[in-house]
Amino acid sequence: MILSVGADFLGTWVSPVEFSADYSTNRKVSKDKAEMSRHIQIESMPSITGYKADTRISVKPSEELSSLVDILNVVTGAGAAKNAKVAKAAEELKSAGAGNALVVCGVNSADAQVIVNAINNALGSYGSTITWDRPYNTKQGSDKAIVQLAEGLNNGSVKAVLFLDSNPAYSSPVKGLAEAIKKAELSVSFANRADETAQLCKYVCPDNHWLESWNDLEPKAGVYNTVQPTISKLFDTRPIQETLLKWSGKSGSYYDFIQKYWENNIYGKQTKYSGFWAFWDNAVHDGEIVVDASGSAASFDGASVSASVSNLSAYVATLGDAQVRLYESVAIGDGSWGDNPFLQELPDSVSKVAWGNFIAVNPRWYVKNGYNIDPDFKEKRYAVAKLTVGGESIELPVVGVPGTPEGTFGVALGYGRTSPNHSDLQVGANAFKLLAKSGDSFNTISKASIAKTEATDLVAITQTHFNITLQDLGGVKTRKTVKETTLKEYAKNPAAGNEDRAHIMEEMVTLYYEHTKPGHHWTMVIDLNSCDGCGACVVACNVENNVPVVGKDQVIRAREMHWLRIDRYYTGEADNPDVVFQPMLCQHCDNAPCENVCPVAATNHSSEGMNQMAYNRCIGTRYCANNCPYKVRRFNWYDYQQADAFDKRYGTSNDQNVASEYLGLHEPLTRMVLNPDVTVRSRGVMEKCSFCAQRLQAAKLEAKKDGRLLADGDATVACQTACASGAIVFGDRNDKTSAVAKLFSDERTFGVIEEIHTMPNVLYQTQVRNRDEVKKYDIIDYYHES
């Protein structure tokens, strides 16, 4: 039983990749194991974790804080809870039994965390669901320290400051910090790109990229990692570590230093290898050495709980009706990689907005207050509002996000960077300055006021792009693109929620001949129950397959090139809907509607069950995209990668002063982003998911070279390797022992819109929720209600 209060542990909180993997392990169900963890999320601004929860309790930001007090009261029996839903959740926690529950909280407030500890202590979580042996060494920043730094710089007691992997001039809400940095007698930034802080420093000593240098890490106690360079350095940089060695008068390289350190400090802690060189070689080869857990158990000191409760209650009392909830989006996070176009173009999992942040509000509030200026998302024009917290204010477009309670205004951090060298990357507004100080920490929840302005802005929201549910015919209700059930139903009938499939399969007749697959039959099964919609697969696909980034303007025109998108379905009650995330990619139909209509046979079927696309044959009629029921085909409206500009760059002269618009991917540095095994598509051709044909061919070749059968798991696709929760399973269906062959015949498995007999090779598995309420398919349309 997991109860999370505003902690987006699948998306952004502490170590989301690791948590996703662990979380989904306990959430995978099968006929043999019809059991899973129960997850309740109490939150204001919706997160993918909340959308993924069995039960999501939608509360205002202030209630996130007060619900902690409620839970504490119920769990310890000290008092009654104000919120009935929270009280019910707390009762469930209690009844889960000692050592079976865990409460986490994502609010950046020491008082809140003290209460969470008190709750966990009362639940008996220590030593069972919370262990001490491997505490995290990450996320150890201190809000107090940065305030002290600013004070010290201002009053002259701090004379020198070095910045490594930090950009406080952008990300710190401390007022006047930028001016203070300038006052330092010595300020050095080790940033390897011109970030906001580096621009203020007297000296910039660019560090290597981490893939260019040796390093070692200890992310968790007793987990040691080595980092080895994979490329020789591209620029005139020096690893920070070597710089520090040199400055401190030591000789030798950092590699020697690390090696010496490992010999003296880590080698002795393990027993697996005898002899340092065996140990070192394996440590470098494996990249990881795990030694016995060393953390010592601690006991909870309840002394400060009552003080924390009164502090928190006092803070809650000041918050008023309108409250801001600052959060990190899954793609951009704290904004340190805000200059990465792949991340900017990834639509936010919750809101489907790319390229910029916005003020998330309740959709009904949105309609009531006159923000509904474009109900059909035709132009994607949104009214801009001014949000004020304390003395600071930002202006951003207002977007309705289902699941946000009224009076809550969610704003993503990490946007509004001013340093990226391309103006297209300077998107959104910096919300870090809205962080309000409470106690020693900057709180993500604070009192706010909002005022509509006359301005409007375009928002690159992909919600209405590539719609496959036929909204006019009843949406999800008639076309069951996603299927859901509850755990109880599933335990009774493994085909629960998927009952109609048997009938669909019976009805299947065809006039077309069947493609033979003498060797492999590549198939993918995606477990909707595991997918949390984080979007890692989308970025992995982009990078693997040279998918171009098209920019905000083109995304607004629904021309994003993503081969794989995450469809998000809202069902259930309108103000707090249930959400199903569905990765949608080319379904590689064995009876593909696109193949029949191509006039030049540029898209056709392979003997391994793949729907192939020959770019050089394509003449760009776009019939295939029109005929694709899944809307997964993408057309190159422009020469996004500037492949056709080659002549302009190289054809006539080697003049280095060629206009920069022709440089693009012809610049050697930019070109390094490309996967050399995958064609760069030019303007006017259709493209789509290839099932990572290059990876499959490579895996087959390795097997042929070794003269062995291709084993299950040899051939992987990019999205699958990026999926932390293991939602994507890929393999050869003809290999009867493969994981995918077993899932193929599972009762939970279904194909999207397979009633039209497309015979897809990408299949999905029913979402199962561990709760009592049964799903009802309702159409949710806030924007056209009378």
Added chain:
Amino acid sequence: MTIRVITMYTKNAKATTKITLSALLIFILSLGFNSASAQVDKAKWNEGKSLFNSNCGSCHNPKADGTGPALMGVTARWEGAGDFGGKTGKQWLYSWIKNYNDPVKAGYKYAVDMANSRPSQMNLFPSLKDEQIDVMLYFVENYDNNPNKVDAPKAAEGPKADSGSGSNTTLYLFVFFLLVLVVILVAVTNKLDNIAAEKSGEVKKANPIPFYKRTRWVAAFILIGIVFLGYKSVDWGTHLGRQQGYQPTQPIRYSHALHAGKHKIECQYCHSTANKGKHANIPSVNTCMNCHKQVNKGPVYGTDEIAKIYEAVGWDPVAKDYTKEPKPVEWVRIHNLPDHVYFNHAQHVNAGKVQCQTCHGPIETMEEVYQYSPLSMGWCINCHRNTEVQFASNNYYSAYEKIHEQLKNKEISKVTVDKVGGTECQRCHY
């Protein structure tokens, strides 16, 4: 009388036209056979080459000084040295080649000078016959007119597309000009015929329509034109960017004929990644140095070309040490596939057990490498249709149960690449 004369003239004119036409036809037909260089006897040249390479090649080259002097023009030089002791200069040359001591002992001045000019001594070849020497000399003197050489586009540096050679265009223009001439002659003959008929008072045809106004003629002409031009443009289009026969001059005159052919060095000794990876590497100069640390003089170019390796790798042959700053050899790329094609050497060499020569041609006979295959898609596909995969010997293919069954039931006799999907788009294009 006049009339008869004119008639006779017309008859003669007709005969003349016929003769002209046949001459033209013969000329046009003969154009096709004219282009090949015919003056060098290919068989003799090749025999001479192999004799030369096995006997003389390790010290001599026709054009470059090696251990021995460059030999081109040697016949003329000896003949020019004059008769002596009842033998002609050429006979003394035979004698020198068989045993160079003989003419020296006899006191033939040219031979004595020659023996003194070089510190090294020539090997003895007493078993060589005069006829064999003749053949070798034929090769040496005609070294530049290699009859085997494929007509390569004259691309000195950097790849250039084969865009139809100039001589062909001239030929077509010429043929076109001749056709026009034929048309004019026919027209003139007709006109003269008509005049003659008019003069002789024969019944005149009513309004004779000139052929170029007759619908059938014009239609036929246009049709032929469309077919011809259509064929030419498709042909030209499909050959765009192809460079079969491309033979650039390389920075080092490395001879595959010597290394792979004569010394039988395994291809993958140098191109070691062909078996493992996507690319067959161009070996680094370090690979060259495995042998050329010792071998510092070649049979053809002497020390000149090997010195370039030393220069590139920074080797000082005197001090026998790597002392200088190395710099890369700027080889000119010959085989270049378009970016939208994926080709993997390991797939073909290792998994497919395809010989290097299947695609790269008789590389072991090439002095300078040229592109042997067209590297066109049709060429790839044809091979994929005809080449058998290692179906029985490679356990990977045991997954193809259906095909194994077909083989067992004798429904098919062999498993070619296309049977396992080798002609599908996404095997090479992705």
